[in-house]
Amino acid sequence: MTDVRDRIIQIIADQAMLDPAELKPDMSPQDIGIDSMGLVESIFAIEEEFDISVPFNANEPESSDFDVSTLGSIINAVEKLVAEKA
Template identity: 55%
Template sequence: MDVQKKVIEIIAEQAVLEVTDVTLGSTLEGLGIDSLGLVESIFAIEETFDIQIPFNANVPSESDFDISSVSAIIFGIEKLISEQE
């Protein structure tokens, strides 16, 4: 499965945007994803890739999982997947 492509699809769906509107440098905030959209995105990603993201929705700044950009999210997911193998 192409992690980058699937993550971008999930984020685009949550932001109600076209896939082409989501770039690796995009931020969730810049895409208009609010805290509820963030949580829904994380749930969708966890379900899709069968992983657990170490993310505290109540205090995102204290998380070890970087959500600063789409590329950071993809990097974190790829790392979690490789740790499971």
């Protein structure tokens, strides 16, 4: 799943216009510099990249089954979705 992790980090880094090496798993989207719109765009990019559907409601992120509190939680959730799809 390292490939999945690296691709997610690249998508988020591109969204934040940062070097992927600057991103750490315990960083929140706010720490990274991604606002709610950027987060939605990142989720769309992740869905497209992995051909998955992410259960994320941008209007009520706290009620989603998809944890976006940190980069690590996003990676874990996407890895799970990718594994379920396989």
